[in-house]
Amino acid sequence: MTQESYIRMTNATRSAVSRLPGGERLLRLPTLVCAGAYMLALLHLMLARDIRLVRALLVPAACFILCTILRPLIGRQRPYDRFGAEPVGRYVRGKGKSMPSRHTASAAAIALAAAYAFSSPAVTAFMALLCLLIASLRVLCGQHYISDVLAALALSLVVSLIGYCL
Secondary structure, three states: OOHHHHHHHHHHHHHHHHOOOOHHHHHHHHHHHHHHHHHHHHHHHHHOOOOHHHHHHHHHHHHHHHHHHHHHHHOOOOHHHHHOOOOOOOOOOOOOOOOOOHHHHHHHHHHHHHHHHHOOHHHHHHHHHHHHHHHHHHHHOOOOOHHHHHHHHHHHHHHHHHHHHO
C-alpha cells in the first residue's frame, strides 16, 4: 500500500460513512453485534450446562492473548502512523501496533466459537460474514494493512482448530 492509495481509500471510506445515519459511530456496530452474539453463545452453553462452554471461553481468550503478545514483538506501525494521514474513526497517533489485527482475530475467534456452540449453518454463515465485515472495515478505515487482517484470520483459525479439535 502506498501513501497515495491509503489516502484515496480512507477518503472514499470517510465520504461513504459520512452519508450514513450515525456516521463514524456506525462503524462500531459490527463489533458490538459480534460481542453480543458471543455473549448469546456463551449464555446458551451455560444454560444448557454444556461442557463446551470452557473451550468457547478459553479459545477466543487464547487468540486475544496471543495476538496481544505478538503485536509488540512484530512491531509493525499502523498505516496512519506510517503515512502520516488520518484514518476513519477514532484513533490515537503512535498508540499500538498493527500486526496482527486484534479486532479481526477476536471476531474470527468469536465466529468460530459461535459455530462451535450452535453447529448451525445459518449461525456459522452469519458470523463468518460479520467477521469478514469487521476485517474489511479495519483495512478500509485505514487502521490496518490487508496482511494484518489475513495474519489475524490465520492465527484465529489455527488456535481455534487446535482448541476445538484436540
